[in-house]
Amino acid sequence: MDVFDELIFWAQDRGVELHGVAPHSLPGRGVGIVATKPLKAGDQILKIPTSTLRTLDTARPEIKDVLPKDTKVHAILAAELALDKPTSEYSPWNAVMPSRDSIISSLPLAWDPRLHAYLPKPALALLRKQQAKFTHDWAAIQQTPFASTDIPNPPITRQDYLYAWLLVNTRTFYHETPLTRRAPREDRMVLQPVADLFNHSGKGCAVTSTPTHFTITADRAYAMGDEVAICYGKHHNDFLLVEYGFVLPWDGGSANRNGGGDGEGEEGQPQQGGGNCWDEVCLDEAVLPALGAGHRALLEERGFLGNYVLDAGTVCYRTQVALRVLCVTPGQWERLVSEGEDGGEGLQEEVDRLLLALLRKWRGVVAGKIEEVEGLDVGQACQREILCARWRQIASLVDQTIERLEA
Numbered sequence: 001m002d003v004f005d006e007l008i009f010w011a012q013d014r015g016v017e018l019h020g021v022a023p024h025s026l027p028g029r030g031v032g033i034v035a036t037k038p039l040k041a042g043d044q045i046l047k048i049p050t051s052t053l054r055t056l057d058t059a060r061p062e063i064k065d066v067l068p069k070d071t072k073v074h075a076i077l078a079a080e081l082a083l084d085k086p087t088s089e090y091s092p093w094n095a096v097m098p099s100r101d102s103i104i105s106s107l108p109l110a111w112d113p114r115l116h117a118y119l120p121k122p123a124l125a126l127l128r129k130q131q132a133k134f135t136h137d138w139a140a141i142q143q144t145p146f147a148s149t150d151i152p153n154p155p156i157t158r159q160d161y162l163y164a165w166l167l168v169n170t171r172t173f174y175h176e177t178p179l180t181r182r183a184p185r186e187d188r189m190v191l192q193p194v195a196d197l198f199n200h201s202g203k204g205c206a207v208t209s210t211p212t213h214f215t216i217t218a219d220r221a222y223a224m225g226d227e228v229a230i231c232y233g234k235h236h237n238d239f240l241l242v243e244y245g246f247v248l249p250w251d252g253g254s255a256n257r258n259g260g261g262d263g264e265g266e267e268g269q270p271q272q273g274g275g276n277c278w279d280e281v282c283l284d285e286a287v288l289p290a291l292g293a294g295h296r297a298l299l300e301e302r303g304f305l306g307n308y309v310l311d312a313g314t315v316c317y318r319t320q321v322a323l324r325v326l327c328v329t330p331g332q333w334e335r336l337v338s339e340g341e342d343g344g345e346g347l348q349e350e351v352d353r354l355l356l357a358l359l360r361k362w363r364g365v366v367a368g369k370i371e372e373v374e375g376l377d378v379g380q381a382c383q384r385e386i387l388c389a390r391w392r393q394i395a396s397l398v399d400q401t402i403e404r405l406e407a
């Protein structure tokens with residue numbers, strides 16, 4: 001029996017039901033779930049009893065008892081994983097988890113910090129929050145006997161805990177039931193066997209939970225051998241990079257957010273494995289340098305300073321509002337904002353010209369970033385490559401918008 005057979009045997013013994021799907025190694029995506037027979041939309045493909053979950057309630061008391069009362073589930077589950085022995089009752093499940101090397105090389109939190117400066121702004125902001133959470137959780141673990149050298153077992157090291165913490169970060173689900181909703185959202189995190197092997201796609205199978213089960217249902221037809229994915233959320237690639245250690249490919253902007261939810265692309269081809277229909281790029285570094293102190297103050301006062309984004313189809317409303325401040329008097333701008341007006345075609349043309357100039361300038365900055373990252377020799381080659389890949393996607397989206405504005 002290989003590790004996947006052992007996992008399935010172990011899971012089925014605990015009531016997990018797999019219908020027409022099985023885990024499989026997939027190049028570039030670790031393990032994923034594939035169809036073992038043709039599937040139809042609406043087929044229930046996985047049913048997981050909540051009795052198999054690892055949660056706050058299943059965490060060992062000797063771990064919970066030595067941590068502060070307000071310790072988050074994330075920190076507790078990570079301690080659980082870090083302390084699991086090879087003889088643990090969870091060993092068939094643990095055996096299919098990604099290796100320490102793959103977690104450490106893919107997740108920016110574990111990268112050489114000198115690479116962090118090259119993350120796009122939204123990714124860096126997320127990373128800083130993650131760092132603060134990890135530092136807080138690790139500080140709590142350090143106060144426990146598990147990190148002490150005075151115990152008979154080897155103590156948990158920072159690297160052990162970081163690996164376990166990132167496993168939890170990339171593999172938990174929110175258990176949403178009327179009962180769990182009484183707890184803060186971050187305390188509804190659970191680990192579930194087999195379901196944690198589904199990879200992410202912009203559109204994927206539905207995941208539902210009740211007090212007794214999690215259920216995953218096919219969103220469309222799948223041929224035998226197709227990868228079957230779920231959607232972790234409507235996440236842009238900067239989020240996926242920091243939280244999950246990958247980016248979905250750039251597809252030239254053809255992925256369709258509003259495609260009727262049927263998971264079909266323009267050619268009738270499934271979007272599975274395709275581009276990220278939720279991707280967007282932060283334009284703050286293009287727009288903010290053009291604003292003087294007075295403009296910034298006005299925008300700040302009305303809640304429009306920063307968080308400017310561009311997706312494959314549109315420049316966001318906040319950007320449109322912010323650029324108008326550079327084209328009209330403060331009084332006129334206040335009136336436009338108060339009345340929710342765009343100021344007409346003439347003003348829109350002026351805003352488009354301004355945006356075009358800012359994007360052309362920023363495109364040069366993006367090209368510089370790519371060159372800088374290509375020339376670095378810190379971190380691992382795969383880490384530099386994913387950074388370059390992300391900046392190239394940003395360059396493509398900016399190029400596409402420049403072309404649209406020039407047309």
Ligand SMILES: C[S@@+](CC[C@H](N)C(=O)[O-])C[C@H]1O[C@@H](n2cnc3c(N)ncnc32)[C@H](O)[C@@H]1O
Binds near residue numbers: 029031098198
């Ligand atoms: C919940 S796990 C999914 C199973 C995982 N592939 C494994 O080998 O155990 C989430 C992780 O899978 C990988 N992943 C998920 N979706 C992916 C995708 N579309 N492309 C590449 N990697 C993906 C990332 O490493 C992510 O952190």
